[in-house]
Amino acid sequence: MIRQKIVAGNWKMNGSKESIFSLLSGLLEMGDSNSEVVIAPSFPYLSQVNALVDGGCLVLAAQNISDEVKGAYTGEVSASMLGDFGVKYVLLGHSERRAIYRETDSVVAAKVKVALEFGLTPMLCIGETLEERESNQTLSVCERQIQVVIDAVGIEAFENMVVAYEPVWAIGTGLSASAEQAQEVHQSIRAFLAKSSESVSQKVQILYGGSVKASTCSALFQMPDVDGALVGGASLDAKEFIAIVKAAG
Numbered sequence: 001m002i003r004q005k006i007v008a009g010n011w012k013m014n015g016s017k018e019s020i021f022s023l024l025s026g027l028l029e030m031g032d033s034n035s036e037v038v039i040a041p042s043f044p045y046l047s048q049v050n051a052l053v054d055g056g057c058l059v060l061a062a063q064n065i066s067d068e069v070k071g072a073y074t075g076e077v078s079a080s081m082l083g084d085f086g087v088k089y090v091l092l093g094h095s096e097r098r099a100i101y102r103e104t105d106s107v108v109a110a111k112v113k114v115a116l117e118f119g120l121t122p123m124l125c126i127g128e129t130l131e132e133r134e135s136n137q138t139l140s141v142c143e144r145q146i147q148v149v150i151d152a153v154g155i156e157a158f159e160n161m162v163v164a165y166e167p168v169w170a171i172g173t174g175l176s177a178s179a180e181q182a183q184e185v186h187q188s189i190r191a192f193l194a195k196s197s198e199s200v201s202q203k204v205q206i207l208y209g210g211s212v213k214a215s216t217c218s219a220l221f222q223m224p225d226v227d228g229a230l231v232g233g234a235s236l237d238a239k240e241f242i243a244i245v246k247a248a249g
């Protein structure tokens with residue numbers, strides 16, 4: 001099964017009107033790519049970015065949504081609001097949300113459900129901490145994080161989702177998983193999904209995230225179960241991000 005690669009830039013809580021304008025100007029030089037190229041700015045900039053990329057080669061993602069649909073939830077942003085700004089994807093279950101904002105597996109699953117209801121494509125982030133890896137719990141953690149979502153939305157919903165394997169120990173540390181380590185986990189994630197549906201497991205794109213850099217990503221993209229990358233720090237530099245997109249082919 002040929003799966004299109006996705007290269008997504010998670011800008012996290014970075015940027016200003018000015019810096020985003022110049023980053024985007026650089027990115028818009030990229031031209032066509034065989035991969036789908038996605039960028040995830042913070043909420044206030046979605047409108048600005050949507051206007052600049054409209055109809056172009058960049059696809060918009062948001063970094064979070066509320067698990068509620070609408071109403072008295074001060075400070076929250078709903079899935080339907082994001083649809084108004086041309087957002088296609090939403091990052092859910094990022095380890096920073098799980099660890100810093102105490103999002104549990106069930107909150108993540110509730111957000112996935114709302115995202116799907118409103119036509120957004122969840123990028124479900126999963127991954128183990130260093131402690132969990134060292135105690136051989138990598139797969140059990142990833143499987144638990146996925147199973148909760150399968151229980152909430154069903155396996156067929158994964159046809160409209162992307163999974164991002166982001167080992168927590170590799171995020172922002174400069175310590176990327178090796179291509180072989182990533183492949184091993186991606187293959188196991190696909191095998192786990194196959195237990196519920198072989199055909200869905202073959203379709204789901206599984207991205208790797210964690211210190212992805214232009215200089216090291218080529219080996220990663222050669223791996224049969226690595227369908228792209230979710231890039232943090234390196235996505236804030238247009239040249240570096242474009243080099244990663246080119247390496248994905």
Ligand SMILES: O=C(CO)COP(=O)(O)O
Nearest residue numbers: 010171172210211232233
């Ligand atoms: O968290 C990440 C993407 O969501 C990865 O971040 P870094 O690429 O900065 O390690």
